[in-house]
Amino acid sequence: MKQQALTLLACIMIATSISGFVYAQWTDIITIKNTMQFGRWNDPPNMGFVYPLTCLDNEVTKNVGECYCNYTDYKIDVGTGWDGYNTTVIVINNGYPGYEVQCNFTIKNIGTLPLHINKTVISDPTNALAWDAVLSALVDTDGKPILSITLIPDLACNQLSSGETLEAEIDIHIAQNAEQCQTYNLQVGIIYEET
């Protein structure tokens, strides 16, 4: 009985070794050539505003309100040599309730690492107004909307690989509760990180 088991075991071992040999005979190597470019570990993720940048309003007949926009805080990425700006500045003069400004801007991943936009944070840097996400507006202390702000598309959750651009627009609408002679401020922070 013991001898039979040993024989069976020996047979299994031989069969296994042969099959391995046979398998080895029938295999080959396919070479896939690819180039992988790695980001440099020391480079931070780098996103910036790039041109085109345009600004227009909703006035058709009379030119009463004025809007300007430009980029500031120039920067250049050491790794890629691409440049961009850290800040977009939008100035609205002589605004009135119903006046609306549409600013089309472009953001670009000017660094080497792929990026992910985590979120956008809209606020009033002077804290005179507060952001109301439900109304999508900066509201006064009574909760009345003063500046309605819309970002199209929603920038959060967008992913940009190195060199990729994303065009977006910000719409600023002055609501009926805005007061004469006042100056209102707004800030949109676009927070991103390396993926």
Add this chain to the structure above:
Amino acid sequence: MRINKIAPLLMVLTVTLSIVGITYSHWSDTIKINGTVKMAHLKLTIISYKNLTSQEVQEYSNITSELSPDGHTLTLVCDGLQPCWSIWIGLVTQNQGSLPANLKPPEYNFDDPDGFEDYFETAEYFYGPYPENTGFGKLQVWGRVKVSEDGPLKPDGNVTFSTPPNATSPPPFDPIPVDPGEKVVIWIWIHVHTNIPDDAQEKAITMYINIVDDAAI
């Protein structure tokens, strides 16, 4: 013995968490959009005014007038009211705001405990708008104007200016659009009906004339 095991574990956790924090802060960043919105203002103001009446009315009625500091309201105090009493009020208004405005018919309010308000009637004539740099001397409907049967301001409420008014009230009345800096002259005729009670002569009445504007956008 037990403390000896926990302490290194806590240290490792602390070090790990601090490294994670540094890594996170190093690899995230923010770009910003900064906006400033400067609001316009609406300000239609009376920059000059006149109250004119006929010599006949001047003989029995005293009329004083005062413009409010904001240039929005003209206050008239009148006494000796009799049937057919009338006065012409001239207002030069200017859009001193930064928005186009619509000039509407003035509002009249009375400080009138005796209820004589109902015996008054008014009519308005609007001239303009004139460009910002038009001086008072060049306003054809302002200088050397008098109340007379021959015009240009007639006691019966008619006007004979060669320049036709842009609009008159009562209706139909369309608001006059006035761009920033432009001026509009308003002539207002105020008249007392013939059935005003006799005791009105001994009392004074205060009338407030408020100019009414609205954004023309």
